Amino acid sequence: MSKRDYYEVLGVAKGASERDIKKAYKKLAMKYHPDRAQGDKSLEEKFREVQEAYEILSDERKRAAYDQYGHAGVDPNRGGGAGAADFGDIFGDVFGDIFGGGRGRQSRARQGSDLRYNLEMSLEEAVRGKEVEIRVPTLVECDTCHGSGAKKGSSPTTCPTCKGNGQVQMRQGFFAVQQTCPTCSGKGKIISDPCNPCRGQGRVEKTKTLSVKVPPGVDTGDRIRLSGEGEAGEQGAPAGDLYVQVHVRDHHIFTRDGNNLYCEVPLGFTTAALGGEIEVPTLDGKVKLKITPETQTGKMFRLRGKGVKSVRSGAVGDLMCKVEIETPVNLSSKQKELLEEFEATCTGQGAKHRPKEKGFFDGVKQFFDDLKS
Template sequence: MSKQDYYEVLGVSRDASEREIKKAYKRLAMKYHPDRTKGDKELEVKFKEIQEAYEILADSQKRAAYDQYGHAGVDPNRGGGAGHADFGDIFGDVFGDIFGGGGRRRSQARQGADLRYNLEMSLEDAVRGKHVEIEVPALHECEECHGSGAKKGTSPKTCPTCHGQGQVQMRQGFFAVQQTCPTCSGRGKIISDPCRKCHGQGRVERSKTLSVKIPAGVDTGDRIRLSGEGEAGELGGPAGDLYVQVHVRPHPIFKRDGNNLSCDVPISFTTAALGGEVEVPTLDGKVKLKVSPETQTGRQFRLRGKGVKSVRSGVQGDLMCKVVVETPVNLNQRQKDLLKELDDSMGTGDEAAKYRPKEKGFFDGVKRFFDDLTS
């Protein structure tokens, strides 16, 4: 009985890529596996054909021989040696990426952990930028054993349980699960004579001082990454990174909103009514703010370019000054009489409304509200 074409068995074209062949095999193997076909002899034969086809087409040399000479080029009786793949090997190759590696050797070297340093700074320093020195405790490569963890003059040995893989495979029926090797904890090697300084860890803890440039315009939540300044890697792995997390302390005068600053500016009753100039603080010093006559509490004045320069775009923000009219306190009798005289001069009713339009508008609204309730 002649054999079916291997490409037809897997349902792929003759110019199919390795990835396409592997994908087709996965799909068919899961469909026709004996654990699923429940003893159906015909389907078991089909499964063996699928295995054989994949064994040939997944191997570049065997595939080339098959493409040139057909089945004769890979016939084991003629020296081709195709045969059938061991189920365990196929299981690891095909289903390994589903269950975690499938027996592929993992690198024993591990990258060091990333570290975070919380940096508190004033608003002034955040806006202008500065250089700061920070002291960071971290794990560093042991100078005695150079990170191997073994006593000087000795070296780690290959783990006898996982044979250096760092993982062991547990099989249950159709499924396999990769687990960290319990003997070497995933390192792939064991240390019989540990280094006295690091006790076999390959790393020791010590602090280091770093100079960090804080760019102008940073804000709370911004992070500065220092590559390779984290913890040392294990078994020759690269070091992690250090992230400096910025936190700007609250300011007694200014509040920040993105690139803009804001502050409350108290002004006298007289200045609010007649207008005038007041001194306003900025991060660069005091400036004069011209207040228009008849200014009300809550009005905002914008001082352009007196905010924060963006650390990303370079755009300069503004300073928003909110006016707060301050009611006079601790008045003497003469001052009270003058205010009373001023109030009397404004008259009552409609005459007073032209001096206090908001007051009249408010009480007119209140009157309409109660009239609606009683109507």
């Protein structure tokens, strides 16, 4: 089954900025996250697809390779993404000898694969930063043979078939092509007496415990790279990297957008009409918010510097408080009587006290008058 275009997966244009790609990823990651999938395999597959697309398009080098060569340019089976030089190697191997300019390619053990660890955090932890311990199942260098794959006291020998090149030449008439040596599987060496613990692989399975320093201000989609903490390479080759992918859980009060935080604040209609002060929550505790008289529902109040400090620029965002006027419930007889008295004082003065209401009904009247005419 062919893979979908990564830009299509995230719903962005090919020329989308890094910010647009990250924003699209955050939205889709929250939509398809396994916590919400609840066993729905189709949603889990979409989440993996979104993760894969973001991993490629958020990396400048991988994105460039993908834009030029498509999925083949970032095929993990070619060691984590092929650039122009990789494709040059491909065509050189196949066609170089045909035209007399061939060159043998010295085989080398492959570098270890990169790993990804999904780290879930609360909003408070992400804003303040935290040092966490994670357990990662991976392949590590064998302690017995130190990655060589050969039994202690012995060592790998040069492959007699390819003479250590890892490639052999096959001729068919006028054509000559190179292919992976069938004797050593492209490694260039043969282990006649393999190490017992790793069975000649030079690597063994192990769960590593690592300490990760998460800087303050990270957000969903951010990655922390731990160099050399991925899988160990084959026969002593360098290890890959570990990428810790951050996912911030939804908060019951605040919503984050970039460096700004948003929250909805219920407001009594008396305070909304007369003005006053109320207490609102921030990540650092409660603060006073001054409400101006005649505040309408939906009005946004800004508390500067009460948002999130950017993990990159150090700039601090704001807290945006959206007020929602709350209609009183469970009124006593006395309270109802007082409200009726208040309403009586507004009779005939709708335009003065409730201009939006009067404007709306005047528009409705005009609408029906136009239908009749």
